Amino acid sequence: MPQPDHIVRIPLPEPETLDDDVKAYLAKCEEKLGMVPYVLRSFTGRPGKFRTFTRFYNELMLGESGLSKLEREMIAVVVSSANRCYYCLVAHGQAVRQLSNDPQLGEMMVMNYRVAELSARQRAMLDFAWKLTETPHDIGEPDRQALRDAGLAENDIFDVCDVVAFFNYTNRMAHGLDMMPNPEYHAMSR
Secondary structure (H helix, E strand, C coil), X not given: CCCCCCCCCCCCCCHHHCXXXXXXHHHHHHHHHCCCCHHHHHCCCCHHHHHHHHHHHHHHHHCCCCCCHHHHHHHHHHHHHHHCCHHHHHHHHHHHHHHHCCHHHHHHXXXXXXXXXXXXXXXXXXXXXXXXXXXXXXXXXXXXXXXXXXXXXXXXXXXXXXXXXXXXXXXXXXXXXXXXXXXXXXXXXX
């Protein structure tokens, strides 16, 4: 059974009406990925927010960090699992499958990261991400110390928090707008 065929439950502008820089960004996505991620289409009705979102995402997920791209994607999936965000579980679960070259790891991250054989560093990051998502008011110095004990530097702890916070935001946008993932993600990296 296919998923619903909408992108979001609000009207979006026609692609040909978008600002030139937005069209160019979407064309680059099409060229590199073979598709335009629906999350980007969902922001096209607010061009200023589109630009802010894409700049922030690129810095967060592709910029310099002590966290690997795979670790950042794993955090995205664990946050999205806690929030039951269909869009991000499908899209970022695929990224974990691709970056790890391990389809089973992608599925474990989506369903229950605790069953995966992870390094102590990864386990500490993902436990922290889950707790910061589920019970942020309970985070304290012992939680940050557990990250340090697992080998994370202070800037790494900042980056973990930044990724967790961003995906809590995007999960809420996806839930609020009933955002669907691109159907192509389902078959990729399997």
